[in-house]
Amino acid sequence: MNSSRVTETITEYTFYALFFFVPLIWLPFTSELFEFNKMILVYFGAAIVLTSWLYKSISEGKFIYKRTPLDIPIFLFLLANIAATVFSIDPHTSIFGYYSRFNGGLLSTISYITLYFAFVTFFDREKLRRLLKILLLSASVVAAYGILQHPTPLFRNPDGSFRGIDAGFWNQNAQARAFSTLGHPNWLAAFMVMVIPIASFFLVALKQVWERLLISAALIGYFLAFTFTYSRGGTVGFVSMIAVLTLGLLFAFRKEIWNYLRTKQVSKITSYAQLPKIGFFLTLVVIGWLIIFYFFGNAFTSRGVNFAAIRAEGETQLAAAGSETGRIRLIVWKGGWEIFKDSPVFGSGLETFAFSYYLFRPTEHNLTSEWDFLYNKAHNEFVNYLSTTGGLGILTYLILIITPGVLVITYLNQKHGYLQKILTVLVLAGLAGYHAQNFFGFSVVPIALLFYLLPAFFFVDSQLTKVSDLPLRFLRSKKVLIATKTGIAIIGILLMVGVISMWLADFYYTQGTSGSNDLENYNELKLAITLRPDEPIYKAALGLTTMSLAIHETNDQKKQEKITESFSYLNTAIATSPANISVWRHRLQALYELATEKNEYKLQVVKTAKIMSELAPTEAQIQYNLASMQVFAGDLTSAQEQLEKVVNLKFNYKGAWELLLQVDSQLGDKKSQNKHLQKFKEYFPDEDF
Numbered sequence: 001m002n003s004s005r006v007t008e009t010i011t012e013y014t015f016y017a018l019f020f021f022v023p024l025i026w027l028p029f030t031s032e033l034f035e036f037n038k039m040i041l042v043y044f045g046a047a048i049v050l051t052s053w054l055y056k057s058i059s060e061g062k063f064i065y066k067r068t069p070l071d072i073p074i075f076l077f078l079l080a081n082i083a084a085t086v087f088s089i090d091p092h093t094s095i096f097g098y099y100s101r102f103n104g105g106l107l108s109t110i111s112y113i114t115l116y117f118a119f120v121t122f123f124d125r126e127k128l129r130r131l132l133k134i135l136l137l138s139a140s141v142v143a144a145y146g147i148l149q150h151p152t153p154l155f156r157n158p159d160g161s162f163r164g165i166d167a168g169f170w171n172q173n174a175q176a177r178a179f180s181t182l183g184h185p186n187w188l189a190a191f192m193v194m195v196i197p198i199a200s201f202f203l204v205a206l207k208q209v210w211e212r213l214l215i216s217a218a219l220i221g222y223f224l225a226f227t228f229t230y231s232r233g234g235t236v237g238f239v240s241m242i243a244v245l246t247l248g249l250l251f252a253f254r255k256e257i258w259n260y261l262r263t264k265q266v267s268k269i270t271s272y273a274q275l276p277k278i279g280f281f282l283t284l285v286v287i288g289w290l291i292i293f294y295f296f297g298n299a300f301t302s303r304g305v306n307f308a309a310i311r312a313e314g315e316t317q318l319a320a321a322g323s324e325t326g327r328i329r330l331i332v333w334k335g336g337w338e339i340f341k342d343s344p345v346f347g348s349g350l351e352t353f354a355f356s357y358y359l360f361r362p363t364e365h366n367l368t369s370e371w372d373f374l375y376n377k378a379h380n381e382f383v384n385y386l387s388t389t390g391g392l393g394i395l396t397y398l399i400l401i402i403t404p405g406v407l408v409i410t411y412l413n414q415k416h417g418y419l420q421k422i423l424t425v426l427v428l429a430g431l432a433g434y435h436a437q438n439f440f441g442f443s444v445v446p447i448a449l450l451f452y453l454l455p456a457f458f459f460v461d462s463q464l465t466k467v468s469d470l471p472l473r474f475l476r477s478k479k480v481l482i483a484t485k486t487g488i489a490i491i492g493i494l495l496m497v498g499v500i501s502m503w504l505a506d507f508y509y510t511q512g513t514s515g516s517n518d519l520e521n522y523n524e525l526k527l528a529i530t531l532r533p534d535e536p537i538y539k540a541a542l543g544l545t546t547m548s549l550a551i552h553e554t555n556d557q558k559k560q561e562k563i564t565e566s567f568s569y570l571n572t573a574i575a576t577s578p579a580n581i582s583v584w585r586h587r588l589q590a591l592y593e594l595a596t597e598k599n600e601y602k603l604q605v606v607k608t609a610k611i612m613s614e615l616a617p618t619e620a621q622i623q624y625n626l627a628s629m630q631v632f633a634g635d636l637t638s639a640q641e642q643l644e645k646v647v648n649l650k651f652n653y654k655g656a657w658e659l660l661l662q663v664d665s666q667l668g669d670k671k672s673q674n675k676h677l678q679k680f681k682e683y684f685p686d687e688d689f
Helices: 003-021 035-060 071-086 091-096 106-122 125-149 167-173 185-205 209-227 232-252 254-263 274-296 325-342 353-360 363-367 381-412 418-438 445-462 478-514 518-531 536-551 556-576 581-595 599-615 620-633 636-649 654-667 670-683
Strands: 062-067 466-471
Touching (some): 003 125, 035 445, 091 106, 106 445, 125 185, 185 232, 232 254, 232 381, 325 381, 599 620, 654 670
C-alpha cells in the first residue's frame, strides 16, 4: 500500500472515530467533564486529517481538493471570525474560546472548516453511508445512557448527589431531565433532533427486515431520550425538523404524488413491494412516539401518567427549572443588542460575550433569580454572533446557513434518484432543527460538528463537488520532496503534541484548583503553566495559590519572594485578559488575603474592586463587593455611597441593606439610618434589624 493510500485510510478512519467518540467522550478529571474533552478530540482529529491531507498532496506533487457551492460562504464566515478576533477586547479568548465552553473560538472554527473540506475531498457515497451508521451507533449509546439517567441517574456520588460541573443543576433536575454524555439536557435534545433524520433515512435505504426493525427501535429510543430532556428549545427544534422534513418530502416528490392522485398508480419512488414495508416500520415508529408522548409528555405539557412522581400533577416539566426562563433570555438578548450597538461592525470579539455582557448588562437582570449568574453565552446563537462578531459576522453567518437551503431546493427541483432526494431533505430537516433550537440556546461540540458536516453529507451524496488540484512544482527535486515530507510530519507531530499538552495542562490545572494542600496545588499549577504558558486562567489561579503560600510563610525574605512571584502571575494574567472578570476575582482575593496581614495593601484591594465595578457597572454583586472592600479599608463614607448605588440596582438585596445599615450606624448618620431602615422594613417586613 503506497503512502497516498495510507493517508486516505488514516483520514477515513479518523472521521469514523470522531463521529463515534465525540458524542460519547467525557472524563471526570478535567475542569469541564464534557465540552473540553470533546473539543480536544476534535482538535486532535483535525490535526491528523490535516497532516494526512498535506502528506498525500506532497507525495503526489499536487494539492488535491474538491470545491463545493458552499466554499465562498465558508471563507467569508471565516474572514469575519478572524476580523472579530483581531479587533477583540480579549484576543486570547477569541482564539481559544471562553474557558469552560471552548467551542466557538477561532481555533475550533478552523478545525471544523478543515474537517469539512477534507470530508468532501476524501469521502464518497459508500464511505458516507458507513460513517452515518457509525454516527447512529454512537447516538444509540448516547440515547440509552440518557434513558437510564431518567429513573436512575448515573453521575452520582456515594451520597446520591451529582458531581462535576454545574452539579447543583444536576442535583435539582437530572431525575427529570436527562443529559447523557452531552452534559446538558438542551444539548442532548439538539443532538437527537439532528440525528433522528439521519436514522430515518435508513428506514428507506436498508432492505432487510431486521435492519429496518433495528432502525425503528433506534428511532423510538432517540425520541425517548429526547423526551426525557424536557427541553423547550429542543422541542421547538424537533417540531421545526418534522415540519421541514414533511414539507421537503412533499416538495421533492410532488410530481409522483400528483401522478398517484391523478392515476391511482404507484409511481416508482421505490419498488411497489417496498412501500408497504416502509410504511409498516414508519407506522411502528410513529406509534412508539405517540405512546412515549402519552406517558411522558414534553417540555410544554403535563405528563399523562406520573410514574416517578417527580412533578406534582398538572405542573409542566420545567416548573422546577424556573418560571422566568423566557424573561431572563429576553433581558440577556437586550444586553446582546447593546453590545452590537457599541461595536456594530466587528462586535466585541469572538466568544467574548462573558466579558462584554457585563458592560451592557440591563439593570433589570438584578431582579431575576439568576441575578448573580455569569452569562458566557447569549442563549441565542444569532444574538451571540451579532454581539461578538458584529454586523459582518452575523451577515456571513446568515449567508452560511441560508445557502444550503437554497442549494437543497434547487437540487430537489431537478431529476435525481429517490434516495439522494430523501437524504437531501433529511439533511435540511436536521439543519432546520439545529437552527430553531439554537434560537433559544447555543452550539456545543457534537452538534457544531454536525452543523459543519451535514452540508458536506449533502454534497458528497449528491456529488455536487468538483475536483481541483494545485500543482506543487517546487517538489520536483528529490531533496526538496524529502525535506517537505519531513517538515509536514514534524508539523503534524507538533500539532498533536500541542493538543495533548492542552489536555494535560487542564488536567494539572484541575488538580491544582481542587486540592486542599497549597504546596501541592502550587506544583500542579506550575506544571499547567509550563505546558500552557499562554493561559491567563492558569496564571491567575497560580497567583492566588502562591499568595496563600506567602501568607503562611514565616521567613520574611521568602514571604516577600512569594508575594512578588504571586503578583508576577496575576499581572501577566491581567495583561493577557484585561476584561476577564474571573481573572480580576483571583487578583482581588489574593490582595484581600495579603491585606488582612499587611494594611498597606488595602488601597490596592479597593482599587482592584473599583476596576471590577467599572467592568460590570450594573452587576449588583460586583458593586456590592466594592462596597465591602471599602468597608474593609475603613472608607465608610465611600462605602455608604456605594451601597446606596447597590440597593438602587437591586432593591431586594438583603445583604446590601444590612451592610448599609451597619455603615450608617458606624458613621453615626442617624438621618440616613432611619431612611434606610424604613426602606428595609418595607422590602423585608418579616425581618428584624
